[in-house]
Amino acid sequence: MELKQYAPLPLDRDWLSSFDTYLIGEGTDERAYEKLGAHLVHMHDQDGVAFAVWAPNARQVSVIGDFNRWNQQSHAMQPSDSGIWTLFIPGLREFDVYKYCITTQSGQTQDKADPYGFAMEERPRTGSVIANLERYEWQDSEWMATRKQRQSLESPISIYEVHLGSWRKMADEKWGLRYLSYRELADQLIPYVLDMGYTHIEMLPIAEHPYEGSWGYQVLGFFAPTSRFGPPQDFMYFVDRCHQAGLGVILDWVPAHFPKDGAGLNNFDGTQLYAHANPLQGEHQDWGTMIFNYSRNEVRSFLISNALFWLDKYHLDGLRVDAVASMLYLDYSRREGQWIPNCYGGRENLAAISLLQKVNEVVHGVFPGILTIAEESTAWPMVSRPTTFGGLGFSLKWNMGWMHDTLGYMQADPIYRRYKHNQMTFGMLYAFHENFVLPLSHDEVVHGKGSLLNKMPGDEWQKFANLRVMYGYMWAYAGKKLLFMGNEFAQWQEWNHDAGLDWAALTGERHRGVQRLVRDLNRVYRDRAPLHEVDFNWTGFSWIEANDADNSVFSFVRYARDREDFIVVVCNFTPVVRSNYRIGVPRAAGYTELINSDLEIYGGGGVKNPEHIELIAEAWHNQECSIALTLPPLAALILQPLRP
Template identity: 70%
Template sequence: MLTDFDAYLMGEGSHERTYEKMGAQLVEIDGKKGVYFSVWAPNARQVFLIGDFNDWNDESHPLASSDSGIWTLFVPELSEYAVYKYRIVSQSGENFEKADPYGFAMEQRPRTASVVADLNRYHWSDGDWISRREEFQALDRPLSIYEVHLGSWRKVPDEKWGSRYLTYRELADELIPYVVEMGYTHLELLPITEYPFDGSWGYQVLGFYAPTSRFGSPEDLMYFIDTCHQHKLGVILDWVPAHFPKDGAGLNFFDGTDLYSHTDSRQGEHQDWGTKIFNYGRNEVRSFLISNALFWIDKYHFDGLRVDAVASMLYLDYSREDGEWLPNKYGGRENLEAISFLRKMNEVVHGVYPGVLTMAEESTSWPMVSRPTYTGGLGFSLKWNMGWMHDTLGYMSKDPIHRKYHQNDMTFGLLYAFNENFILPLSHDEVVHGKGTLLTRMAGDDWQKFANLRAYYGFMWAHPGKKLLFMGGEFGQWQEWNFDTSLEWDSLKAPNHKGLQRLVQDLNGLYKNEPALYENDFEASGFEWIDASDTDNSVLSFIRKAKSSDAFLVIVSNFTPVPWHGYRIGVPQPGEYQEVFNSDSEKYWGSNVGNDGGLTTDQVPMHGYSQSLSLTLPPLATVILKRQ
């Protein structure tokens, strides 16, 4: 099973598939079926296997040590679903009961033992999707992501608990049809790697190789992803290599030493989150994490990894005061080991699985996050545009009477829009911790809040960059997201919420059908301002251009509650222009002000063009026009 060459590669930090050798492997040795256990604990004095198969006997199943620090044991006749832990005795004689770092399944919380699982039994039916994934997920293709916390998307009545989670298979029956009907191209799952504390939302991971048992078995998750692919829906995993919790059964102080993290808290601990930071300079840890990235793509067919908290990995002084951090060997604040790890991870993922996307949640101005490593970049496919999100939400929260003084909040993002491959994220972080919801953050009375949000979504879907919206945002929740309760589905009985939901559905449809909105997201040639300077009227107008044809769209957003009649904008070509989208349409619960479906250009020069359109701009609305 575990060869000297495997141990060498792990020690070198270059083993990319440690999950095929470590943990609990169902094997046959010398004609006997059983489970082969391997665990890395180089500083342990002794390691024992305990579980339901030996009545949790402390000493009946000792593991054999090796020079590589990997302890091994073959247990014949042991089968799938056996529950186990490692009892690790430190050099000082302390005892630690630990879950398997490579365990493929775990007990349901609050229990923390690992469970032997067979990940090779499921028969996949997504060959067509996998073979075409590189085509579906190319950077010049549409990418509209529905971000989901599986535990609170929808709950169902339960006799014992009052309400319960949907299982992976129930989610396949309910969530997937909904997301497909809404026109999204991808689902992004908040972390589903096993975690004991519901309130962490999955960001404090205990089982890095185990899908959470809250929603079912590993095979159930495979079925869910398989079903997504059969509906041409990609699935992205929110992946957390930035830190791990201090839970007793986890990686913390694993063999009586800080095996996976740094001993010095100035480098090894996140003060804000009460978690430990991985030691990215330790080769075995690098192999553990890089293999983990490949594991979810290999065994579960995930189509992308959204890497959480990248900024906290890049900077040694992240959220620290002077004297609370250790500089690198050159005296700087950059975490050189983490940078090296991220580059290597991206190289391996993209090299082994072309077409799989990696996405960085990176909130600073670190350069070249989404540029190839051979040009000095970090190698991510895409980067979340946190600056755009912050600026534009700040603008939309202001009373329209004041917006003319802040129009640069809506335009500033175009100064750097093509420096990275950006995703425009309106994520879960924007609807928690007292921030309110997207709807409540809009200015004005109830009608204006909905109108503002509709106009904002129209602006966002037309703006360069891929799209991400957290669940509930598509129909306008009033209450902040609560991980412990279901979304406010009853609100869809009201026409204002139903109208907003239909608007998002129509935007996704228009987005996927118009190459001008996605082909040139990351090229300046795909965008052109018509007028970014009409601050007095709080109006923005611009053009989006396709790459493979001369098709283009004209977008105009009016961020005041006043309709403008005879508002003239220049356009690049003469002819008839159809109004293909109007966020003020009555079908979206708008006031139905518009341009009667379309209008024709006049030979009136404007904005540097020889012809122009005289528009009726609805109040608090975005309109999109297409030349026929």
């Protein structure tokens, strides 16, 4: 290989202007990925790659790779007053591998992946890969034109949460079992999610990560979709296929921390460039990771740009932001004396708050209609309220309180549920303080917690019935929906990221019944406006009877914007058939069952009401009329009013 073929040249001044470096240094550059990193360009009358990396405390930075036999002396970069090092190397092409060799002020050298690199080698290698993100031809114009309407807060949003590496494994002669590729996932996952009636797929982080057991939450390449499943264009193909099928795609995004891996951001230029130097500020002790320095302008540009990048280059429809609580509190998981208060003496991380607000302002401003979803586990106020009112600006927030209370109630033996009745009604005291998603996520089925099915009490029949009534309650309750993969068919085992889901369970009739119930719940949820149109206001929900603790029965009405359009929900959380159970209802000509989770097709006992449930012209429960029902054991009923 002739090194003269790759004789380095300085960058054109127009490529990375003083205005660009000013915005990056100010922390307001929303698209720093367009200039930093490695870009295929035509410069100095030659095709090649423009490199730019921020390393202000380095003594020297060089580009190394196969093209120069990883020789740190061959392609030294040019420094600047902004701390950004640059170089143009003619002749480099897409798919060439590179790193930055950084010489610290102490004279030590370290090889680093590109913080803005668009692709990376497959683990365990950690080199960055030159990628052209502009050559994919998108076919999703119809989806993009209608996305704002499809993802409005009045629209049905039912999310299938997926870990791409363990949804399904493929038999392989060499490896025994292997991952599905992005293209194979497009052919198998998308039809399945469509058949199940979901509106969105949410993926655990697919940004490049070195350790399987982190599930993607310890990111090495923030701008690189993992090469485990294929190159960047194949991930674009997967998203494109989702959109053509009418599915939205949400990515778990991780601005809370980064790992200490040697090729990553940690100690990048010999200093804690992206984190705080003080361990009282700069390290997550529980996770062994580094906390971003949100007050540093160049780090803010990095994170703001990263959020926008996934929406821009990969047409993603939303970001679910991981571990928001760990960002908001300086004393998160720390004892007294292990943290540094803010300038006012408080525990709030003011820089992180400002960053989250800025990210939400930018992404919603550039891409109206996208979703940002906060995994925030505390009572921090106004997470999903506009920044103009002092909120954080998220579209939605995971309702962790609802999840904990509901699972706590469901895990109790039905004979004791009367003493836990308030756990199920308490959530309505704050249900409309935020725009909530009801999450039964991966976090609830790992680390010895067991599967959702195994959390349920009783014998096998009762376990399945308990799970079915919980799903019926969840889909009828106010809030958007999220269910982690495998729970839709009641997998017995807790999730194992090293193995595929237990698809063999579907040979069992009860597992198929739960799967069919989830499919039908999604169908009814999408088709019936009262179940999704007014999720975030009291006008969409009204208790019929919230206090029948002795029978462990809950009944309520869900209303659409047009209050003449409503459904009635009754849930019996005991394994007892209750005959002639009377509830008050809004006036109608009678009622019929839309969903009965005890039907035999769902694996239940088949206890049901007549096709036409007669109206009783007598007031009850502060309603004008009433009906008498047969309540199946451990079952949810969703009732459709019949019009005169």
